[in-house]
Amino acid sequence: MALDAGTGSIRAVIFNLEGEQIAAGQAEWIHLAVPDVPGSMEFDLSKNWQLACQCIRQALHDARIPAARIRAVAACSMREGIVLYNRAGEPIWACANVDARASREVAELKEIHDFAFEREVYECSGQTLALSAMPRLLWLAHHRPDIYRQAATVTMISDWLAYMLCGELAVDPSNAGTTGMLDLATRNWRPALLDMAGLRADMLSPVAETGTRLGSVTATAAAASGLQAGTPVGMGGGDVQLGTLGLGVVHAGQTAVLGGTFWQQVVNLPAPVTDPEMNIRINPHVIPGMAQAESISFFTGLTMRWFRDAFCSEEKLIAQRLGIDTYSLLEEMAARVPVGSWGVTPIFSDAMHFKNWYHAAPSFINLSIDPERCNKQTLFRALEENAAIVSACNLDLIADFSGVRAKSLVFAGGGAKGKLWCQILSDVTGMPVSVPVVKEATALGCAIAAGVAAGVYASLAETGESLVRWEREYQPDESNHEIYQLQKRNWQAVYSDQLGLVDRALTTSLWKAPGL
Numbered sequence: 001m002a003l004d005a006g007t008g009s010i011r012a013v014i015f016n017l018e019g020e021q022i023a024a025g026q027a028e029w030i031h032l033a034v035p036d037v038p039g040s041m042e043f044d045l046s047k048n049w050q051l052a053c054q055c056i057r058q059a060l061h062d063a064r065i066p067a068a069r070i071r072a073v074a075a076c077s078m079r080e081g082i083v084l085y086n087r088a089g090e091p092i093w094a095c096a097n098v099d100a101r102a103s104r105e106v107a108e109l110k111e112i113h114d115f116a117f118e119r120e121v122y123e124c125s126g127q128t129l130a131l132s133a134m135p136r137l138l139w140l141a142h143h144r145p146d147i148y149r150q151a152a153t154v155t156m157i158s159d160w161l162a163y164m165l166c167g168e169l170a171v172d173p174s175n176a177g178t179t180g181m182l183d184l185a186t187r188n189w190r191p192a193l194l195d196m197a198g199l200r201a202d203m204l205s206p207v208a209e210t211g212t213r214l215g216s217v218t219a220t221a222a223a224a225s226g227l228q229a230g231t232p233v234g235m236g237g238g239d240v241q242l243g244t245l246g247l248g249v250v251h252a253g254q255t256a257v258l259g260g261t262f263w264q265q266v267v268n269l270p271a272p273v274t275d276p277e278m279n280i281r282i283n284p285h286v287i288p289g290m291a292q293a294e295s296i297s298f299f300t301g302l303t304m305r306w307f308r309d310a311f312c313s314e315e316k317l318i319a320q321r322l323g324i325d326t327y328s329l330l331e332e333m334a335a336r337v338p339v340g341s342w343g344v345t346p347i348f349s350d351a352m353h354f355k356n357w358y359h360a361a362p363s364f365i366n367l368s369i370d371p372e373r374c375n376k377q378t379l380f381r382a383l384e385e386n387a388a389i390v391s392a393c394n395l396d397l398i399a400d401f402s403g404v405r406a407k408s409l410v411f412a413g414g415g416a417k418g419k420l421w422c423q424i425l426s427d428v429t430g431m432p433v434s435v436p437v438v439k440e441a442t443a444l445g446c447a448i449a450a451g452v453a454a455g456v457y458a459s460l461a462e463t464g465e466s467l468v469r470w471e472r473e474y475q476p477d478e479s480n481h482e483i484y485q486l487q488k489r490n491w492q493a494v495y496s497d498q499l500g501l502v503d504r505a506l507t508t509s510l511w512k513a514p515g516l
Helices: 045-063 103-110 116-125 134-143 145-150 157-166 173-179 191-196 219-225 239-246 300-311 313-322 326-334 376-402 419-429 441-453 460-467 478-503
Strands: 002-005 009-015 021-028 073-077 082-085 091-095 153-156 213-216 232-238 255-259 263-269 281-284 291-297 345-347 363-365 409-412 433-436 470-474
Touching (some): 002 157, 009 441, 021 045, 021 441, 045 157, 045 219, 073 157, 073 239, 073 441, 082 157, 091 145, 103 116, 116 191, 134 145, 153 157, 157 213, 173 239, 173 281, 239 281, 239 291, 239 460, 255 376, 263 376, 291 376, 300 313, 300 326, 300 376, 326 376, 345 478
Parallel strands (some): 002 073, 255 409
Antiparallel strands (some): 082 153, 281 291
């Protein structure tokens, strides 16, 4: 069983030993905004543990199997979300990855040693300050010293779930690496970074690699969740890294594009190396000794949902009558639009610039008033093309500093359901694209970690590679690729000009990193 704690929901997913999903339980959770604390998103530990237990019971019920059949359990979660514990081991405070309260603290930390501190953090950990744990801890020290003084240990949300199950506190490198306090090379904490930030370095948990056995489900956890006491609990990890494990992306050079609310482009690096320009995030892989370059496209899936809900009510009704998904209907319409979408240029997510990251105002550029050329299907295709272009730009940034240039892509997540989108991604990047059968790659990767911890599987990499199955493959069209190369260059130039409008306060940025 995998417990998958995402930004918006918790899932308990049961797999058989061949990697086939048997059952799942899911519940949405809400992050709590603290009054008068802009950007705050606290994580309700008590309620969310109850929801996790509810999901476990639902999955067991739907699988129609006794709890004794569960060989092992592990947890994964959104990165950046942290949990604090007091000296008695009681969880006392937590925030989600979307918590953005610490903008002022980010700015303060950037100024340490004349702005050299952030570069030191990045070169050590692969992270910048905007999404790291240090600004949030500093915020607590400034504004909630009662919590900060009590804090004896810090973990990630996945580690909190494991702790609630088995009573053992530890973190794994893949998730804890996103705190900005873990050394990429040693895969262990770097306490000196906390000292430099004026924070306490005595709250760092033990580090255990993904797939390590932590302990066993306690009697208390068994009574709450319906699991059997004594069930092995394994160390899980970060959702993206475990997702690539579930996709069999376990060797150096392999590359995945994960198409969800945000899109991630993930490239396996043979050894930790950071970007001199600090554009790209570097994380520990769940495979020991391996790192991953990760670039992010903001709000890609959310943008498509906005377009569907804001402009396509007629198509939603038609799709409902036909018994198909609205996106499938929109793709069918968009497939009749020429490659390049008549030059329409969407301005939404920029390529990743981790050190100084902000976006232009969302818009469409180069529209016409010709209804035969500028219509819903054109705009929909333009959005799909633009998502692929941003991914290609991000992969270029990774190749520039790492020397690792992908030869093919694995495309997974909600975006990979779109057959047109898969072909566009292949045409834009000029690479073959493979789509896996499994739709729950993160949960499967987490279940593999549980199986390794219990001795069911021999190793993470071997199992991830052996369990993956392919549903579809796409080959690039060279003539389309040439058109998209020109479109990519045009988009980069237009986006740069649009950022200038934000700089002059004439338009409003889609998103800015805390501290900018």
